[in-house]
Amino acid sequence: MDTLTASLAPPNPEKLQGLVERMLGDLGAAMAVPLVRIGDELGLYTAMDGAGAVTPAELARSTGANERLLREWLSAHAAAGYLDYDTATGRFTMTPEQAMVFARPDSPACMLGAFEIAMANVLDQPQVARAFRQGDGRGAGYGTRCACLFSGIARFFRPGYSAHLLEEWLPALDGVEERLRRGARVADLGCGHGATVIMMAEAFPASHFTGIDYHAASIACAREAAGRAGVAGNTAFEVAGATDFAQRDYDLVACFDALHDMGDPVGVATRIHGALRPDGTFMMVEPKAGNRLEENLNPVGRLYYSASTMICTPVSLDQPGAAALGAQAGPARLEAVLREAGFSQVRVAAETPFNIVMEARP
Ligand SMILES: C[S@@+](CC[C@H](N)C(=O)[O-])C[C@H]1O[C@@H](n2cnc3c(N)ncnc32)[C@H](O)[C@@H]1O
Structure with a gap:
């Protein structure tokens, strides 16, 4: 099939499904950009680095940020795999690897x-x-x-x-x-x-x-x-x-x-x-x-x-x-x-x- 014929063919449902699934991941990453900026700007990552497992209320106390907004921010991070979530305790943790990406400006893996x-x-x-x-x-x-x-x-x-x-x-x-x-x-x-x-x-x-x-x-x-x-x-x-x-x-x-x-x-x-x-x-x-x-x-x-x-x-x-x-x-x-x-x-x-x-x- 030449490229013109291929471009006029009806969409292949499986390929479309695959592309839409990829878009979900890509859009999730794009939507995370302002969240990461907030974490960086407000010192949320620094506060979580080495702090162990924290609840939104504890993070609110240590950073002075709004607890309800923090809960949403933490949940988005857990869904992205940017932070870990423990279902048994309802606490969020920053692993050392996540800290290297988000909390440590001198780390070679820092992405801020x-x-x-x-x-x-x-x-x-x-x-x-x-x-x-x-x-x-x-x-x-x-x-x-x-x-x-x-x-x-x-x-x-x-x-x-x-x-x-x-x-x-x-x-x-x-x-x-x-x-x-x-x-x-x-x-x-x-x-x-x-x-x-x-x-x-x-x-x-x-x-x-x-x-x-x-x-x-x-x-x-x-x-x-x-x-x-x-x-x-x-x-x-x-x-x-x-x-x-x-x-x-x-x-x-x-x-x-x-x-x-x-x-x-x-x-x-x-x-x-x-x-x-x-x-x-x-x-x-x-x-x-x-x-x-x-x-x-x-x-x-x-x-x-x-x-x-x-x-x-x-x-x-x-x-x-x-x-x-x-x-x-x-x-x-x-x-x-x-x-x-x-x-x-x-x-x-x-x-x-x-x-x-x-x-x-x-
Ligand atoms: C991508 S930044 C790199 C900055 C820095 N070298 C670094 O690696 O972090 C490119 C830099 O080139 C400068 N620049 C671009 N065109 C220039 C020009 N014609 N004369 C002087 N500086 C220029 C910009 O202002 C900018 O700071």
């Missing part, structure tokens, strides 16, 4: 940032829909987005960076770790709230790190966080576009999950090429993807394509260049960007289930 991004995507839906209607797809740049998008991004990516950046990604780059130990000049382009700048600055006190981002509110957060972390002395932060930053002669320029958001990735990579010392390194961290759509039709690709539809692609379309690489560009396309920018040596230096790390040398 992803729920914050999901919430931001719902809140920002009207301007993205407007961009869909515009011929040029403009109007939904980062400047128009709600604040929880930026804090969500910072929280979502940080556990991955703390698990991999110092232990795996920097050591995978040729000679970079040694240089950082001795004292190097580093720029982090599109640094957002500065998590990676701070991690590297703490680990390599002899080096100096400049975080650059065109989103002024993010740079203000990054500066404050660096102060709190005690690395103000070997960090600096600059509000600038990725092609407009002032300095040169960097030993390392890094770009964490940011290049594909930019309107002119080749222009930015060309600027980076010109800002590196002749023996310098560009480390580009991008979402993991295969080169073809069919390689990305899996849960990670699902998450990234959705985020890319709501964030990365409209954000890039709103910038000069409007390249719109998307979050699933894949290594071949990313390598082509780097080669076009003049990098002669390009390789994939490391990979995780969520990220690809590319090393480019002039």
Whole structure:
């Protein structure tokens, strides 16, 4: 049967049933987004972590939240498998695994940032829909987005960076770790709230790190966080576009999950090429993807394509260049960007289930 005939055939009841059942699960997850935000915002997860089995009344006492609303919230969590329920006692428990996902910001499995991004995507839906209607797809740049998008991004990516950046990604780059130990000049382009700048600055006190981002509110957060972390002395932060930053002669320029958001990735990579010392390194961290759509039709690709539809692609379309690489560009396309920018040596230096790390040398 060709695809047109197949699309005009009457619906297959079993396939329809299967799809509707899947939708039940998906809609349940979508409806949970504001509930998780409430648990996060009100400290409900933190209160349950290690508290043992609690009743709604006990949780109300320890958090000051309304008991009746808590009962409903706890029931929804039990139905989702986000908390456990003991039918014999009527008590709810947070298991250590659930705590790692919902209650512990430093755990590598923490998902609170992803729920914050999901919430931001719902809140920002009207301007993205407007961009869909515009011929040029403009109007939904980062400047128009709600604040929880930026804090969500910072929280979502940080556990991955703390698990991999110092232990795996920097050591995978040729000679970079040694240089950082001795004292190097580093720029982090599109640094957002500065998590990676701070991690590297703490680990390599002899080096100096400049975080650059065109989103002024993010740079203000990054500066404050660096102060709190005690690395103000070997960090600096600059509000600038990725092609407009002032300095040169960097030993390392890094770009964490940011290049594909930019309107002119080749222009930015060309600027980076010109800002590196002749023996310098560009480390580009991008979402993991295969080169073809069919390689990305899996849960990670699902998450990234959705985020890319709501964030990365409209954000890039709103910038000069409007390249719109998307979050699933894949290594071949990313390598082509780097080669076009003049990098002669390009390789994939490391990979995780969520990220690809590319090393480019002039
Ligand atoms: C997905 S966020 C990643 C932030 C941070 N690197 C991280 O991994 O948590 C992308 C960042 O790139 C910044 N950005 C996007 N386009 C930019 C441009 N043309 N110039 C400078 N920064 C840009 C955004 O403001 C945002 O903070």
